Amino acid sequence: MTIVRVALPLPLPQVFDYAASDASAADIGRCVKVPFGRGERSGLIVALDAEAEVDLARLKTVHHIQRDVPPLPADWLELVAFVARYYHAPIGEVVALALPPGLRRADGVSGEDEDPLLEIAPAGHAALGAARRPSKALALLQALAQDLAPWRRSVIREREGGEAVGELLRRGWLGVAVDEAQRRGTTGALPVLTDEQDGAVRAILQTGEGFRTWLLQGVTGSGKTEVYLRLAEQMLSRGRQVLMLVPEIALTPQLERRVAQRFAAANVVSLHSGLADGARSRGFVQALSGHADIVLGTRLAVFAPLPRLGLILVDEEHDASYKQQEGVRYSARDVAVWRGRQRDVPVVLGSATPSLETWYHARAERYALQVLNQRAVAASMPTVRCIDVRRLKLDEGLSPGLKAAIEQRLARGEQSLVFLNRRGYAPVLSCPSCGWVSRCPHCSANLVVHLADRRLRCHHCGCDGGIPHACPSCGNQDIQPFGRGTQRIEARLAELFPQARVLRVDRDAARTRKQWESLLATIAEGGADILVGTQMMAKGHDFPKLTLVGVVGADASLHAADFRAPERLFQQLMQVGGRAGRGTLPGEVLIQTEYPAHPLYLHLARHDFDAFARMELQERRSAGFPPFTYQAMLRADAPALDDAVEFLRHARRLAEERAPEGLRIYDPVPMRMTRLARRERAQLLLEADQRGMLQGFLAGWVALLYCQRTARELRWQLDVDPLEV
DNA sequence: AGCACGCCGACT
């Protein structure tokens, strides 16, 4: 009889032993169903065991081992173990987050869905030539005939009328393309590389296939993606797999299209949380079996098993969405770098505005650096200018200068974008006579006025209600929305420029992926003259007719409490500024500010990220912030603030008893947003100058915390390398 | 996390 060690998706820091008569070493890494308590659970075999760690009498027997799918390889188990160790999370929870849910359930996976490479068969050509009654199938075939063959079945399915692909196969009009391996490679004419792009590609390839982390720092429009594609092409031609991470699902479709077009014959698999269970499992299994050539996905894709891995690309590496903000708070970018080292393959981190951690590593020569300063498209960098609004009379937040600039664009038939990182009509509704403000009943936040659908809404917990006609406290009829959001700016712009088509692009207007894509299409077709948008608009999209970006209300982040606020502001402004003038028309960025001489804006105006980074790092060094120190944050939440704080005080005492020299333990404090969704939150910060020392301490401390019995309504979690402090 | 067991208040 064999004893297997099983990781189960529970918040427990242990694994469980089971008996399995027919198990062997070949089953390590396989999913299992096991009896647990009085029910059944699915888990993963992480090891075989010579002897059980519990009495044999307590040992239960595995119900089922899933053998239809190849086992997860040893390096994958190692990766999961590393994440559990580094983030101090139970191994089972990491397995649960790394494995697609459908796969873990181990209930007869549909098997690997073949995604064959198809081309038009002789019968198909005959059908095209013959006079036939129009049909859906024929229409699809005709559309395909206009295209460059071959295509993946899945790619055809996604195009217009793609449902008919099954019909085409049944009729024998489409057949499996011959000689798949030989077709692997690029199709069509490749764009000519700039000298910088070419230099970067050569440099990265020349260092060989071993591990090395690269920072590819390229201004918006410098063609980082083309560099990724060239590197990927090389790796594919060597028979290796490529892992490409992108920040958000919203960005995957267009990149997916571009990658699929470039490597028409390669098997490109996308992995993100928006996928249905089945599709995610299939993509994962394709990666695992080595049938996927390129895995393109969001942070969870960093866990895709890749037997032939040759290269890891992390696009927009500074993006906060790489860090999971709940449960196991891993950073996919950091995990990617660890994985590159583990598998001895290069890792390329790309960004126009790298995180200061990455930038610092590159300067300290722990990472190698490649810089792209020229825009690949025939456009120059936009002019960036501050509008000093201290002595100006603003019209609903808009300065005369910005209005004039918009007017000019309208006259020239170009597009303008007003960037404002605040959704809704106004951030608060308030009564001028008694001082009442629209507070959220569940959070320490104000309810935001949404005039578009006449609601007051909390942006943190999502609760909402109608807009009262009089002050709920004193009955005053004259209650006022204070401040400005995108809806208000949109309304004012529509009044000011009645002839213009004003389009608002924020999370409210682009609720679903469909809405978002239709907005993008409208903009690209020139169906809008003035855009009002939040940071959604900052993400990599090209609008050739967009030549003006007006920034409103940026000053707020200048004095934010979070030490990373300036970094985020600079990144955001540089990104949104990069939207201006990506075609042949020159772009202009106008920033409305009360601090026109602020160094952040001055560096921005010169497009000098490096100067900004140097300045900011100087401050971080003297203040003792990351990347010069290492942090971990213990957070607790409960219905009553005292309970959360009391737990943290207790945790602090436990920490002090065993703290090594040089570990700094701060006082528990309520979080900045103390109350969220009826729970009060507090946090305790730990800091050290060496990562190893902090990690060593955390291991023992967290083990101790798991043993503490706490009130049922109290939750706690540890955040290693927290983004928000 | 679930889900048991287990000991004290208002109900058919």
Next chain:
DNA sequence: GTCGGCGTGCTC
């Protein structure tokens, strides 16, 4: 007399 509150402890 019981249904049910959630405190405590276990799950291979």
